[in-house]
Structure formats: structure tokens, C-alpha cells
Amino acid sequence: MHLLELLAPTLKAVHDGARERSGPVPAGEPGAVADSVRAVGEILPEHGIGGEQALVELARVFAAGAVDPAHPACAAHLHAPPLAVAVVADLVASMFNSSLDSWDQAPSATAVEAEVVRAMADLVPYGDGASGVLTSGGTESNLTGMFLALEHARRTAGNRTLRVFCSVEAHFSVGRSAGVLGIGEEFVTTVEVDAEHRMDPSALRGAIAEARVRGELPAVIIATAGTSDLGAIDPLPEIAAIAEEAGAWMHVDAAYGGGALFSRRLAPLLDGLSRADSVGLDLHKLGWQPVAAGVLLVRDAALFAPLARRAAYLNTEDDEQAGYTSLLGRSLRTTRRADALKIAVTLRALGRHGMGQLVDRCHALAWRAWELISVQTRLEPLQPPVLSSVVFRYLPIHGNPDLVNARLRRSLLRAGRAVIGRTELDGRVHLKLTLLNPHTTDAELTRLVADVVRAGQDEDRADVVDPED
Ligand SMILES: Cc1ncc(COP(=O)(O)O)c(C=O)c1O
The missing domain is CATH 3.40.640.10 (Type I PLP-dependent aspartate aminotransferase-like (Major domain))
Incomplete structure (x- = not known):
């Protein structure tokens, strides 16, 4: 089958799969994703099911269970949303192997x-x-x-x-x-x-x-x-x-x-x-x-x-x-x-100026995040950003700050709402936003920071109800 014929149904399946998520990460317990992949069926059946069906089925489940690095609330790692031109160039590299x-x-x-x-x-x-x-x-x-x-x-x-x-x-x-x-x-x-x-x-x-x-x-x-x-x-x-x-x-x-x-x-x-x-x-x-x-x-x-x-x-x-x-x-x-092909296409497409603008935008987003965090009484930034990340902590009203920060990050994951980073610095658990989507808007960033605060407050409340948890 030709690539073009396979592409249209596959891209539709990706789109359908992505719509099964309400946020950047599938909500629920982590085991559910593995279950949904297994539910597709045997990976090595005696007789194959054909290219289009295999692509459509797995692409949908893959997209539904993936973390979307282009989502504005996906800000944990140095996990960049790839540019469309680079993705297509990578396909060309794969075609010739x-x-x-x-x-x-x-x-x-x-x-x-x-x-x-x-x-x-x-x-x-x-x-x-x-x-x-x-x-x-x-x-x-x-x-x-x-x-x-x-x-x-x-x-x-x-x-x-x-x-x-x-x-x-x-x-x-x-x-x-x-x-x-x-x-x-x-x-x-x-x-x-x-x-x-x-x-x-x-x-x-x-x-x-x-x-x-x-x-x-x-x-x-x-x-x-x-x-x-x-x-x-x-x-x-x-x-x-x-x-x-x-x-x-x-x-x-x-x-x-x-x-x-x-x-x-x-x-x-x-x-x-x-x-x-x-x-x-x-x-x-x-x-x-x-x-x-x-x-x-x-x-x-x-x-x-x-x-x-x-x-x-x-x-x-x-x-x-x-x-x-x-x-x-x-x-x-x-x-x-x-791997050089996608880079060459990208650099020619955007030029140094275009690439620089994307970098500058992410840098500006990190500073904006730092401002938003700094004005929140329950959040404490570690230091001003250098590149495109900002490290901070939620300050719980009671309870162990390390545990509360770890738990609030997991609660955002479980709700499918946000993927934020967790690390340890100066011996303490910290949270991190790594901003690599240059198109994230101020409103989206504001919402992300507010979600973190809300998740922390929920942990504070849960701690009062069940301090042993
Ligand atoms: C400073 C630094 N060096 C090396 C690496 C490893 O890079 P890779 O995961 O591409 O092998 C990372 C990954 O985040 C990094 O942040």
C-alpha cells in the first residue's frame, strides 16, 4: 500500500485517540494505559491483520495513551513538541532508511x-x-x-x-x-x-x-x-x-x-x-x-x-x-x-531568526511562570529562570512538604490535567515547569499555575481528613 493511502486513516486515528484524553496525559491509574494497549490484541498473531487496520488500531490507542508534548499543561521534562516540518522530514528519512x-x-x-x-x-x-x-x-x-x-x-x-x-x-x-x-x-x-x-x-x-x-x-x-x-x-x-x-x-x-x-x-x-x-x-x-x-x-x-x-x-x-x-x-x-535531514529542513525553514524566536519565547514563558509563582503565597520559586524552566515548591499549610509536593504532582497526572516535573534540589522535593511550547499563551500558563495551587490545596485538605495517608 502506498504511504499516502496509509497516512490519511492513520492521522484520523491519531486525532480520534487524542480526543479520548481531556488533557495532556491519560487520566486514571497508570495500569489502564497498559490494559488498553493489550486490549488491541496479540502483537504477533499467527496471521497478520493488514497494514491499515494495524496502524489505525494501534495509532489510536497510542495517541490516547500518549503524553502530548504540545499541550500547554505538559511541562515536566525537556520533552519538546516536534515541529510539523521536522516530523514530515523524519518520515522521508525513514522511507529511504x-x-x-x-x-x-x-x-x-x-x-x-x-x-x-x-x-x-x-x-x-x-x-x-x-x-x-x-x-x-x-x-x-x-x-x-x-x-x-x-x-x-x-x-x-x-x-x-x-x-x-x-x-x-x-x-x-x-x-x-x-x-x-x-x-x-x-x-x-x-x-x-x-x-x-x-x-x-x-x-x-x-x-x-x-x-x-x-x-x-x-x-x-x-x-x-x-x-x-x-x-x-x-x-x-x-x-x-x-x-x-x-x-x-x-x-x-x-x-x-x-x-x-x-x-x-x-x-x-x-x-x-x-x-x-x-x-x-x-x-x-x-x-x-x-x-x-x-x-x-x-x-x-x-x-x-x-x-x-x-x-x-x-x-x-x-x-x-x-x-x-x-x-x-x-x-x-x-x-x-x-537524523540530520529533519534538522536541515527545520533550520532552512525557520532560519536562525525563526529558531531564535522560539527559544526567546520559551525563555519569556519561563520568566512569566516565575512571576506567576512568585505572587502565589503558597508557592516558592527556587531561583529565577536561566533558560526555559522554573523550579519551585508548594508550601503546605501542614504536613511534610516533600510528600505533599510529590503527591500533588501525581494527583495532576491521575486527573489527566497536567504533567509537571518533580526533582530534588538542596535535599528537598521540588516541582518544575519546563516550558518548551513557544505557543503556550499567558492564559494557559496562568491556568497551569492555578491548577498546581489547587492540587496543593486539595492535598492540604486531604491531609486534615487523613493525615496518615
Ligand atoms: C544536561 C543534560 N545532559 C544530557 C542529557 C541526556 O540527553 P538524552 O536524553 O538526549 O540522551 C539530558 C537530558 O535531559 C540533559 O538535561
Whole structure:
């Protein structure tokens, strides 16, 4: 069956399914969603039911049970509503199933990826020698960046132990990457942060000095440009200077904050980024791409050397010399989707200005949310927003604030009314709004904040009735 014939009934089923929800998330207990998926029937029947029916049935149930990131009350995670042009471009990538591990599976995808990498490198801004690769996201960018950094350090380490530094607020994938890469999580020093949750440069200096005393080699410093909760941006120029002094590789996890590069107003927040050896950016966050749309950039193409491989069935030297270049040697993966196509289409469609406007709008929404939260006596914001998130707490009249905040978030989920974030900062449970829908209106945001307050008040009342619950 042709794509066009399948698309119309599928989109209708998605529409019908979405209408079964009254809000951004299906109301009720979580098990109900799994029940509705099972109710569709056996996933592997002896005899198939046909493409259109399978699509329509599952697309409807999927849409009904999905969380809609485009809904204004969906504000928990870095879970962006994808742009329609990007979704359609992703379909084209799927149609050809291009795979970036060899030229003969992906001639145009290879060329498109090179252009996307160049465009993103220009934003950093990196010079002509820079290179990059599309990744599955921040996790893979951190893993790959750390792999390159550690391989680089091993050349001069002798028998010294390698040490990694990041802030206590760095993404958990940094520590786990150290485990995966065999140096061990215990060789990651988590450096203290300042009052605004940014890495403290003097604490970093101290930690490096201590590592040297132990005879270790400071191999890599991972700065975060946009922590997952607060969007805090580590002081990149100071960290770059420390890395240069220590001879350490600097990797910047800009999975969240990298999107600010599109905005001429916010880009200065990332000054110093170009001094990093490698940078990870995620366009499925502040870039409105369907997952996955990560980009890992390196200052100098030669830094990819440890990933280079010759595979007789993929990228022989004579083919490469004849111009059939493959991107196999830039990734930890072999088969790799043409994720660059949707990014290329989006960037051309909106331009830097259009992308910057979306970023600015989300930033403005976060400030508006902060204002709305600040004037509510029962809400307490943690600190003003940096990017597009705001972290706060509900202040209960009685009861344990951590429990009340956790419960009120679940009650909004159960009612199908809102998806808001929950995290822990300064040892206490906090709530979070991550605003990634640039089209959210002031009225919708006001309603969301009011819903949070109401859910908290309901918990207060429930506590009076049943304090043991
Ligand atoms: C700062 C930061 N780094 C890395 C990641 C991981 O990114 P991904 O989920 O795309 O692998 C996240 C995810 O939110 C993040 O916020």
C-alpha cells in the first residue's frame, strides 16, 4: 500500500485517540494505559491483520495513551513538541532508511549531515577544522566525548590514573559513561556548585590540585551548559582557562543550553563554548525535533581518530580515496539513522531568526511562570529562570512538604490535567515547569499555575481528613 493511502486513516486515528484524553496525559491509574494497549490484541498473531487496520488500531490507542508534548499543561521534562516540518522530514528519512555507516547506504544523508554539522559548528563558533556527528542525544554525546577525551589523555598518562571532573549537578550520564568506559564512576570528582548551581571554579582548581597530589592525571573536565532542572550554565570561560592550564580536555554538555545559541539575545550565555574540545547539543530539546537529534562537535576533526575503523564491508581505503567517504569513524554506532535531514529542513525553514524566536519565547514563558509563582503565597520559586524552566515548591499549610509536593504532582497526572516535573534540589522535593511550547499563551500558563495551587490545596485538605495517608 502506498504511504499516502496509509497516512490519511492513520492521522484520523491519531486525532480520534487524542480526543479520548481531556488533557495532556491519560487520566486514571497508570495500569489502564497498559490494559488498553493489550486490549488491541496479540502483537504477533499467527496471521497478520493488514497494514491499515494495524496502524489505525494501534495509532489510536497510542495517541490516547500518549503524553502530548504540545499541550500547554505538559511541562515536566525537556520533552519538546516536534515541529510539523521536522516530523514530515523524519518520515522521508525513514522511507529511504539511509544509514550513515557507509556512503553506499547514504549518499545524500552523508552530505546533509556534513551541512548540519557545519551549521551547528558555526553557531559555537568553531573554526574550519571542526567536525561532528549526529548522536542519539546528550547521553551518547557525553559518552562519545568522554571516550575521545580519555583516549587522548591515555597517550600521555603513562601509568597515572585518569580523573574526570564535573559539577555535582552534571547529568548522570557523565558518571555512568565513566563506568562504561572502564575508568570507574569513583574516578569522577563531582565539584561543588555556587548558590546558582553553577560549577565553582575555585572548587574545581582545588579538586585538580588534590588529584595531582595523588599522582592522578586530570584528564577531562565536563562543564554543563544548561543543567536538566535549573538550566544553570557553568562558567565556561573560567573552566576553559582551568582546563587549558591543567592540560585537560574540556567537554561541554550543552544538551539543553545549546539551543540558546539560536537566540542572539541568549547566545552570550554560552560565551567560552568555542574553547571546549568537544560539545554536545540536543535539538530534540530546545530545537523542536522528533527524538533523536543530538549533535556532538569536536574542535578539530583529527580528535575523532580513536573512533576510526576500516571495515572491509563498509569503507575500504580505495573507495574512500575515490570520494566515497563514510562517517563510520565518527560514531560509536554502526547503523545510524539520517537524523540530520529533519534538522536541515527545520533550520532552512525557520532560519536562525525563526529558531531564535522560539527559544526567546520559551525563555519569556519561563520568566512569566516565575512571576506567576512568585505572587502565589503558597508557592516558592527556587531561583529565577536561566533558560526555559522554573523550579519551585508548594508550601503546605501542614504536613511534610516533600510528600505533599510529590503527591500533588501525581494527583495532576491521575486527573489527566497536567504533567509537571518533580526533582530534588538542596535535599528537598521540588516541582518544575519546563516550558518548551513557544505557543503556550499567558492564559494557559496562568491556568497551569492555578491548577498546581489547587492540587496543593486539595492535598492540604486531604491531609486534615487523613493525615496518615
Ligand atoms: C544536561 C543534560 N545532559 C544530557 C542529557 C541526556 O540527553 P538524552 O536524553 O538526549 O540522551 C539530558 C537530558 O535531559 C540533559 O538535561
